[in-house]
Amino acid sequence: MLPDKDGVGGGGGQGTMGEDSSVTLFREYLRLRTVHPEPDYDAALRFLDGIAEELGLPIKKIEVCPGRVVSVMTWEGTNPSLKTILLNSHTDVVPVYQEHWKYDAFAAVKDSEGNIFARGTQDMKSVTIQYIEAVRRLKAEGKKLMRTIHLMFVPDEEVGGHKGMETFVKLPEFQELNIGFALDEGLANPGEAFTVFYGERNPWWITVRCPGNPGHGSRFVENTAAEKLRDDRVNPATRGSHDDFKVHVCDFCSRVCHRLNTSECFTLGDVTTVNMTMVKGGVAYNVIPAEMDVSFDLRIPPTVNLQEFEEQIKQWCKEAGEGITYDFAQKHMNQNMTSTDESDPWWNAFSTTCKAMNMTLEKEIFPAATDSRFIRAVGLPAIGFSPMNRTPILLHDHNEFLNEQVFLKGIQVYERLVVALANVPAMTFGEI
Incomplete structure (x- = not known):
């Protein structure tokens, strides 16, 4: 009917x-x-x-x-x-x-x-x-x-x-x-x-804050906030002298995805996922911003050492450039x-x-x-x-x-x- x-x-x-x-x-x-x-x-x-x-x-x-x-x-x-x-x-x-x-x-x-x-x-x-x-x-x-x-x-x-x-x-x-x-x-x-x-x-919602040199949008300005977030795999010719934060994240995700796709033992719940969900920064088209924020949604299995994982995030920030910090909008630590x-x-x-x-x-x-x-x-x-x-x-x-x-x-x-x-x-x- x-x-x-x-x-x-x-x-x-x-x-x-x-x-x-x-x-x-x-x-x-x-x-x-x-x-x-x-x-x-x-x-x-x-x-x-x-x-x-x-x-x-x-x-x-x-x-x-x-x-x-x-x-x-x-x-x-x-x-x-x-x-x-x-x-x-x-x-x-x-x-x-x-x-x-x-x-x-x-x-x-x-x-x-x-x-x-x-x-x-x-x-x-x-x-x-x-x-x-x-x-x-x-x-x-x-x-x-x-x-x-x-x-x-x-x-x-x-x-x-x-x-x-x-x-x-x-x-x-x-x-x-x-x-x-x-x-x-x-x-x-x-x-x-x-x-x-x-x-x-465990859901971790994290915002990474990247300071950089401001300037006029018409000029070549080194060490900008956006540069620290850039995915260098997209444009290797622009690779900076430091390791960009997003590169660390993308490399990590690639390794996890490979692990998930090549093992019959793993489901999505067994691995850590990291997804960039928000980018904020800038006031005008012709002004290079002094800071940009990028937010990530991380989902971490209860089998992962959470303290060690946060130390990894700290290291990524350190390697990505001077002054990069992060804070949590949500950080669950229960592994029961x-x-x-x-x-x-x-x-x-x-x-x-x-x-x-x-x-x-x-x-x-x-x-x-x-x-x-x-x-x-x-x-x-x-x-x-x-x-x-x-x-x-x-x-x-x-x-x-x-x-x-x-x-x-x-x-x-x-x-x-x-x-x-x-x-x-x-x-x-x-x-x-």
């Missing part, structure tokens, strides 16, 4: 136009414009309040920063003194370039193949609704779980989490949740397997990784449940950054996992979509996982 003028196609179940009610709820959530730079968080809070009432679950709201509220929906276990299970998701989504989308990015159009197009389908409103629907089904079946389940919905993940999870993990309200294990977002997998993330690269050893009770419960569903797991270090890093930073195990296989990776991309059948299968996956994790024996951790 083709979508009608409201973008609602066919399907099965009791939802809109005959589609599964879980899919209808998912599309309703996608239509909430929780998009930066001005996300409608109030709409999300009202939406979650309504769901908590439907499920008969208490919901607690904690304003961690002005206008930034974390909501926690709780399904109490039969032994509430035990360590709990956290199902975490974020409510915000990144902006869109609507001219590049085939449909309105917030209409949640479903096409004839069951693909639902909207910002947030993969990142990560699908997971939010899958958590909710898994709990709904388990409660409807009369399931009793030993450990308490917390469904957490946080703001501002897409802008770094500073006014969301990063602040919340430091508050007593977070400690009171008594979390033992957490699930958070992952990535789609284009193949048959499902990707699982046990760690993340979650165990994926079969002897670990949490991982064993997760992996054996997936294997029982004939799911192949591919374990990786997450190449970007999620709220999981803040959870791991306080010493808690966290796994990044979005049950989306046979799906192109489209987070933050144009025409982000998720197929409804993949979405529905994910609910079944979480049903099984929630039961397995919530029933990990207490004696495993000496809790009784």
Whole structure:
């Protein structure tokens, strides 16, 4: 069936136009414009309040920063003194370039193949609704779980989490949740397997400040700020007497890229990436500036010695020319990784449940950054996992979509996982 003028196609179940009610709820959530730079968080809070009432679950709201509220929906276990299970998701989504989308990015159009197009389908409103629907089904079946389940919905993940999870993990309200294990977002997998993330690269955002000799734009001026940033591989005839900073960066990136492309053992999360993202400087076309700034986005695996890496940056600055300095806009130093050893009770419960569903797991270090890093930073195990296989990776991309059948299968996956994790024996951790 083709979508009608409201973008609602066919399907099965009791939802809109005959589609599964879980899919209808998912599309309703996608239509909430929780998009930066001005996300409608109030709409999300009202939406979650309504769901908590439907499920008969208490919901607690904690304003961690002005206008930034974390909501926690709780399904109490039969032994509430035990360590709990956290199902975490974020409510915000990144902006869109609507001219590049085939449909309105917030209409949640479903096409004839069951693909639902909207910002947030993969990142990560699908997971939010899958958590909710898994709990709904388990409660409807009369399931009793030993450990308490917390469904957490946080703001501002897409802008770094500073006014969301990063602040919340430091508050007593977070400690009171008594979390033992957490699930958070992952990535789609284009193949048959499902990707699982046990760690993340550290994001370093660095600005290098290069002073130089100013002068008139019509003259040959030596040792300018721009000269210190130049990529000499582009124009070897202009090579200066010093090593330019950008040359060091490009050479480093070439070595890493070669390493990644020639080894079957490495994924993007295993290597360091450095990308120049901003250049600032100058006041007029005919004035050589006295200073130029260049900014870089670095992503560093938890296996890298961070102190030694910063020493390398210092050396690059020293070799590039006199007076070059740098400072950080963001510098994360957490290198905690979650165990994926079969002897670990949490991982064993997760992996054996997936294997029982004939799911192949591919374990990786997450190449970007999620709220999981803040959870791991306080010493808690966290796994990044979005049950989306046979799906192109489209987070933050144009025409982000998720197929409804993949979405529905994910609910079944979480049903099984929630039961397995919530029933990990207490004696495993000496809790009784």
